[in-house]
Amino acid sequence: MNRRSDAWLAYFMIFPVVAAVLAFVLGPTWDVATLSLTQFVMGQERGFGTLANFRALWADPIFPTVVRNTVIWILGGTLFCVVTGLAVGTFLAIDSKMTTALRALILLPWVLPDVVTAMAWKWMLHGQVGVIGDAFTRTGLTEKPISFLGDPNLVMWMLVVVLVWRKMPLVALILCAAIRSVPAEQIEASRMDGANARQRFRHVILPNIAFSLTAVTVISMIWITAEFTLPWVMTGGGPANASQIMSTYIYQQSFTFFNWGVGSAMSVVNLGFLICVVGLYLYVNRRSWAAGGSK
Amino acid sequence: MGSVALREIRKSYGAVEVLHGIDLDVADGEFVVLVGPSGCGKSTLLRSLAGLETISGGEISIDGASIVHLPPKSRDIAMVFQNYALYPHMNVAENMGFALKMAKVSKPEIDAKVRKAAEILSLTPLLERYPKQLSGGQRQRVAMGRAIVRDPKVFLFDEPLSNLDAALRVQMRAEIKELHQRLGTTIVYVTHDQIEAMTMADKIVVMKDGHVEQIGAPLELYDCPANRFVAGFIGSPAMNFIPARVQNGQALLADGTALAPAPAGLAEGLAFVAGVRPEHLMVTEQGAAATVTLVEPTGAEIQFVVDLAGTSVLVSTRDRVNLRHGDRVSLAVEPGRLHAFDTETGQRLG
Numbered sequence: 305m306n307r308r309s310d311a312w313l314a315y316f317m318i319f320p321v322v323a324a325v326l327a328f329v330l331g332p333t334w335d336v337a338t339l340s341l342t343q344f345v346m347g348q349e350r351g352f353g354t355l356a357n358f359r360a361l362w363a364d365p366i367f368p369t370v371v372r373n374t375v376i377w378i379l380g381g382t383l384f385c386v387v388t389g390l391a392v393g394t395f396l397a398i399d400s401k402m403t404t405a406l407r408a409l410i411l412l413p414w415v416l417p418d419v420v421t422a423m424a425w426k427w428m429l430h431g432q433v434g435v436i437g438d439a440f441t442r443t444g445l446t447e448k449p450i451s452f453l454g455d456p457n458l459v460m461w462m463l464v465v466v467l468v469w470r471k472m473p474l475v476a477l478i479l480c481a482a483i484r485s486v487p488a489e490q491i492e493a494s495r496m497d498g499a500n501a502r503q504r505f506r507h508v509i510l511p512n513i514a515f516s517l518t519a520v521t522v523i524s525m526i527w528i529t530a531e532f533t534l535p536w537v538m539t540g541g542g543p544a545n546a547s548q549i550m551s552t553y554i555y556q557q558s559f560t561f562f563n564w565g566v567g568s569a570m571s572v573v574n575l576g577f578l579i580c581v582v583g584l585y586l587y588v589n590r591r592s593w594a595a596g597g598s599k
Numbered sequence: 600m601g602s603v604a605l606r607e608i609r610k611s612y613g614a615v616e617v618l619h620g621i622d623l624d625v626a627d628g629e630f631v632v633l634v635g636p637s638g639c640g641k642s643t644l645l646r647s648l649a650g651l652e653t654i655s656g657g658e659i660s661i662d663g664a665s666i667v668h669l670p671p672k673s674r675d676i677a678m679v680f681q682n683y684a685l686y687p688h689m690n691v692a693e694n695m696g697f698a699l700k701m702a703k704v705s706k707p708e709i710d711a712k713v714r715k716a717a718e719i720l721s722l723t724p725l726l727e728r729y730p731k732q733l734s735g736g737q738r739q740r741v742a743m744g745r746a747i748v749r750d751p752k753v754f755l756f757d758e759p760l761s762n763l764d765a766a767l768r769v770q771m772r773a774e775i776k777e778l779h780q781r782l783g784t785t786i787v788y789v790t791h792d793q794i795e796a797m798t799m800a801d802k803i804v805v806m807k808d809g810h811v812e813q814i815g816a817p818l819e820l821y822d823c824p825a826n827r828f829v830a831g832f833i834g835s836p837a838m839n840f841i842p843a844r845v846q847n848g849q850a851l852l853a854d855g856t857a858l859a860p861a862p863a864g865l866a867e868g869l870a871f872v873a874g875v876r877p878e879h880l881m882v883t884e885q886g887a888a889a890t891v892t893l894v895e896p897t898g899a900e901i902q903f904v905v906d907l908a909g910t911s912v913l914v915s916t917r918d919r920v921n922l923r924h925g926d927r928v929s930l931a932v933e934p935g936r937l938h939a940f941d942t943e944t945g946q947r948l949g
Contacts, residue, residue: 487682487684489680489681489682489683489684490684490685490686492651492671492678492680492684493678493680493684493685493686493745494686494697494701495650495651495670495671495672496649496651496671496672496676496677496678496698497672497697497698497701497745497749498672498698498701498702499672499697499701503701507686507697508686511686511687511688512687512688514688
């Protein structure tokens with residue numbers, strides 16, 4: 305085989321993947337981008353090349369709430385996911401019989417279907433019949449059950465709690481693996497150098513897992529941005545749009561109200577945000593990529 | 600000051616005991632090498648001394664004060680690891696100053712100490728570099744610098760040269776020895792390479808299966824090995840072992856040829872294992888007859904394998920002997936260079 309036919313074989317082999325990416329990623333993205341610049345009235349196309357959808361979005365009184373909720377959802381969710389994940393991962397990295405068992409058990413929230421998680425938590429947090437509110441009243445913490453998902457000031461944070469419960473285990477496992485791969489000799493050297501546990505974590509473990517930590521942060525952020533089932537099934541954006549976030553609002557606008565133009569305009573904003581996140585990630589890790597993934 | 604005393608050191612992992620009561624004294628300023636095959640417990644012993652392993656029994660003291668219950672950082676010991684264990688995210692200066700930073704030493708003082716250590720190790724131009732930008736030998740020097748800045752009572756080295764290529768190993772060997780002469784600090788050094796042990800040590804501790812086989816100066820071990828294991832381990836190429844018995848004061852081989860006078864004090868008729876180093880066998884006019892089976896000239900010397908009374912024996916000579924496969928030679932042992940070991944226990948008989 306000569307070099308040229310090798311090249312053709314290579315193109316042939318990657319063709320299915322390229323075709324799939326074109327058909328299912330770039331195609332829809334292009335459609336959404338063009339849709340966002342097309343005006344719709346009652347589901348009918350009324351002219352391309354207008355920013356009317358974006359202006360409508362800007363003028364929408366609910367949109368600021370959606371942005372605020374999305375910030376809580378994405379930034380709060382990511383922050384709590386990574387911080388608790390790091391704490392749990394550090395604990396799981398300790399060698400003992402208990403942690404070995406826990407390392408397997410902790411994945412349980414992760415293997416449950418999204419809808420099951422959402423329904424289970426929805427009922428557990430229910431204002432009248434939820435076990436959590438009931439437990440609070442029985443132990444005397446509150447006088448009457450709290451309506452966790454009915455309180456507009458609380459609902460967004462409750463969603464974040466459930467999100468962390470669901471997404472944190474994998475973050476914890478990835479960070480646990482990263483911590484366990486820190487060379488033992490470096491830890492021992494730092495012990496000889498007189499570093500206590502906190503200093504070892506700060507000066508040896510954290511710098512060694514920095515790559516995994518940034519990767520897992522960005523990946524969580526992307527997961528959380530794309531997460532739709534949890535908030536939609538648990539609250540549907542309510543009460544009164546108090547838990548409406550980008551993904552649920554896009555769905556509602558597009559498929560409940562058939563405002564495809566506004567929906568796709570919001571998708572474009574969302575996409576822009578994701579591009580920024582990934583760009584930041586690539587920038588932060590630019591040296592690591594060049595060095596083959598390790599610092 | 601930094602004299603170390605180990606008394607009855609025992610270490611078990613569960614039911615398995617890996618150190619069976621080790622006793623060792625290291626005088627202040629002494630260079631002691633622990634040597635033995637892998638799995639003999641030498642690294643475990645060193646790590647116990649460092650405080651990275653807890654011992655199951657025994658007593659460790661430095662300058663007479665017990666350190667068994669002290670954490671590693673309080674033992675005033677610095678260690679150089681096999682894989683250097685440099686912190687990849689810190690440059691050379693930060694790596695070397697880390698222990699001082701942890702000890703809350705002031706910044707100017709850290710700088711001064713790091714610069715001084717860097718000068719000793721000729722690392723000054725590399726202070727701003729990161730470990731991955733350094734060669735193996737340079738990393739090794741940084742690891743030593745990290746130990747030096749702390750000015751400890753005892754330096755521990757855990758197989759520090761085994762990741763280096765042969766030429767660099769010889770160079771670093773000389774550098775470490777020179778450093779020891781310059782600083783005069785007590786060093787406990789672990790290696791599996793007997794040449795490293797022979798060339799560097801004031802005192803060698805030969806270990807096997809968690810026991811100390813022999814402690815002594817390098818040439819003492821070479822000239823007077825306490826048992827067959829030490830005899831075979833120290834010296835390169837390794838000592839030949841030939842079954843023999845005593846008859847008329849001669850060491851007689853299996854086929855009845857006399858090899859050399861038997862060491863004094865061996866009973867008539869006693870069967871023993873004769874040990875002869877390859878460099879102590881000479882080609883002579885008259886002696887034990889042997890057949891050459893392999894010739895390997897190395898340049899400085901010629902090594903050849905002969906069949907001597909059914910045993911394969913290596914001979915090494917600096918003479919330009921002209922031998923070929925199948926030649927008959929007669930061999931003699933340099934006077935007083937025949938070692939005798941018990942056939943059962945391997946202990947030295949004479």
